[in-house]
Amino acid sequence: WFRGGKRDGTWAARAGCTLSHRAALENARKAGxxxxxxxxxxxxxxxxxxxxxxxxxxxLAQHDWQVCxxxxxxxxxxxxxxxxxxxxxxIYRIYGCATGxxxxxxxxxxxxxxxxxxxxxTVWPWVARHRVSDRWYQRHLGAKFPVVCVSPGLAYQEAGYxxxxxxxxxxxxxxxxxxEVPASSxxxxxxxxxxxxxxxxxxxxxxxxxxxxxxxxxxx
Numbered sequence: 001w002f003r004g005g006k007r008d009g010t011w012a013a014r015a016g017c018t019l020s021h022r023a024a025l026e027n028a029r030k031a032g033x034x035x036x037x038x039x040x041x042x043x044x045x046x047x048x049x050x051x052x053x054x055x056x057x058x059x060l061a062q063h064d065w066q067v068c069x070x071x072x073x074x075x076x077x078x079x080x081x082x083x084x085x086x087x088x089x090x091i092y093r094i095y096g097c098a099t100g101x102x103x104x105x106x107x108x109x110x111x112x113x114x115x116x117x118x119x120x121x122t123v124w125p126w127v128a129r130h131r132v133s134d135r136w137y138q139r140h141l142g143a144k145f146p147v148v149c150v151s152p153g154l155a156y157q158e159a160g161y162x163x164x165x166x167x168x169x170x171x172x173x174x175x176x177x178x179x180e181v182p183a184s185s186x187x188x189x190x191x192x193x194x195x196x197x198x199x200x201x202x203x204x205x206x207x208x209x210x211x212x213x214x215x216x217x218x219x220x
Contacts, residue, residue: 001124003219011220013163014132015123021100021133022117025110036110039102042158043071048089049154055085056150063091066109066145067137071101071155076138076201078193079181082148092149092179095142095197100134102155109145116140128220129212132164139201151179 002008021038028036049070060068063082068091076095084090105113117133118126130136141147159170 001128001215001219005220008220010164011127014127017100017164018118018127018133018136019120019123022114022119025105025114025117028105029107029110029114034107035104037070037102037104038100039070039155040100040157043102043155044158045102046152046154046156048086052085052089052150052154056091056154059083059085059091060104060148063148064146065148066106067141067147068104069097069101069147069149069153070103071153071157072097072099072103072149074098074138075149075151075179076142076197078197079179081179081181085150088178089150089152089154090179092151092181094147094149094179095194096138096140096147097149098134098138099157100137101153101157109141112144113137113141125212125216128215129208139204143198143201149179 001011024038025036028038056068056070059082075097078093078095080093082091082093116136157169159168161167162169
């Protein structure tokens with residue numbers, strides 16, 4: 001898989017990230033926790049995190065969800081606002097998003113993710129096809145489970161060098177933006193948007209299969 005390419009470090013970091021999230025979820029399952037908060041080791045919480053946490057709990061108890069992002073980037077529509085937390089923050093239903101700054105997972109989603117995630121023995125073919133855990137989450141979770149997020153985000157990662165992108169990264173400003181809900185995101189139109197999103201994601205997955213085989217032949 002590794003032939004001295006310029007991006008060897010990126011692919012190695014993607015595998016390490018994915019396996020670390022798997023290990024955290026596996027530990028939660030072994031402990032018998034029905035709900036678990038997973039976060040990166042360089043996570044930073046916004047000043048509003050602690051004050052809003054009780055409101056987050058109350059709202060989540062009133063809705064159907066399996067994964068809740070407390071911080072994220074690159075959200076995929078359709079988007080629907082479920083409830084306000086204060087005059088600025090709300091909880092939204094989304095199809096998916098990227099980055100794993102901090103996210104809450106319930107047992108059903110946790111077990112399904114563990115069934116799909118690679119082990120150390122299978123990680124290289126998996127990352128060749130899917131790249132990294134948060135990208136896989138973005139494309140797969142919304143088709144299987146209700147996914148929600150808090151926006152603006154309550155968690156981000158400290159600015160610094162990222163092994164995955166092999167450069168300095170600062171996610172804080174992206175998370176501070178509030179999600180926008182189009183006026184058309186209701187009723188039948190929302191259902192059409194959801195169907196279009198699933199079709200677009202499926203097309204992308206087929207391309208991933210082809211690229212995965214190319215990397216198997218050519219290396220990273």
